[in-house]
Amino acid sequence: MIRRVAALVAVVLAAGLALLIPSSAQAAGCSPRTGPAQRQVEKYLHLKVDGKASQADCVAVQRFQQRMGIRPTAGYAGPLTGSIVTRLANASYSKCGANGGIRVCVDLTHQVFWVKRNSSLAYGPAPIRTGRAGLATPAGLFRIQDKKVSTVSTIFKVKLPYWERFYADMGFHQTTTYLYDGGSPGSHGCINLLPIDARTLFKYTKYGTPVKIFGKKP
Structure with missing residues (x-):
């Protein structure tokens, strides 16, 4: 049950990000670079989990960073972005x-x-x-x-x-x-x-x- 709730949260969040960030902002300065938290972030954002940054990954990660107030918003899945994903994914939603x-x-x-x-x-x-x-x-x-x-x-x-x-x-x-x-x-x-x-x-x-x-x- 807890896993289902966490998965639903991730889906809702991923869908909502596209509505919150203008498309022009999503694409700004997004050059794909594979980060140390790449696979972890891909999984949470329901992207293709291959551990390799694509242009689509970059835009999705950038959108997530903009929504969560993470700096810089370059679409790079670095340690801070990974730690925020971990916090959101592991929160005790059933409590x-x-x-x-x-x-x-x-x-x-x-x-x-x-x-x-x-x-x-x-x-x-x-x-x-x-x-x-x-x-x-x-x-x-x-x-x-x-x-x-x-x-x-x-x-x-x-x-x-x-x-x-x-x-x-x-x-x-x-x-x-x-x-x-x-x-x-x-x-x-x-x-x-x-x-x-x-x-x-x-x-x-x-x-x-x-x-x-x-x-x-x-």
């Missing part, structure tokens, strides 16, 4: 449970979130960044308690676009830095989202929307 409406799901272990409507995938999955050691994002069942299109943290004095509070002073918001900054130990407890995900999640939720957070950040 979020279900309810009679919208539910936001957060897998701390794999640093991934998605949205469910009843028992079906409504949006995502997509990568996230959660709290650092000492300021860990808590696991549990919470609800959206506050929403603001734009606000500023009174503690850290930073902008919080598409703010959605779910516990204490922690919430979802758009990251204002590169999500995959290797030097960052994590957030101050909030769940950092890519811009497209922050905007879209804001549209899905309302006051009281359940947020299921599970697992433990590595």
Whole structure:
């Protein structure tokens, strides 16, 4: 069952990428080069799995990188692209449970979130960044308690676009830095989202929307 869910997620994601990225952007600067994560990425994106980069592979990988905010977006299946694929493929989709409406799901272990409507995938999955050691994002069942299109943290004095509070002073918001900054130990407890995900999640939720957070950040 878990494998079927993961496979469905990959198919939905692959199909959705074509709608999110304009064709002119997909082809820009795409020169096929086989990367160390080539076979892994091909499998996840439902491409021909031969471990060799083709022009079609390059465009598909580039499209994935653009959607996931990965830099550079050259269509090269490098280590970062491979690690994001691993996180999305291995997320524990069956652990979020279900309810009679919208539910936001957060897998701390794999640093991934998605949205469910009843028992079906409504949006995502997509990568996230959660709290650092000492300021860990808590696991549990919470609800959206506050929403603001734009606000500023009174503690850290930073902008919080598409703010959605779910516990204490922690919430979802758009990251204002590169999500995959290797030097960052994590957030101050909030769940950092890519811009497209922050905007879209804001549209899905309302006051009281359940947020299921599970697992433990590595």
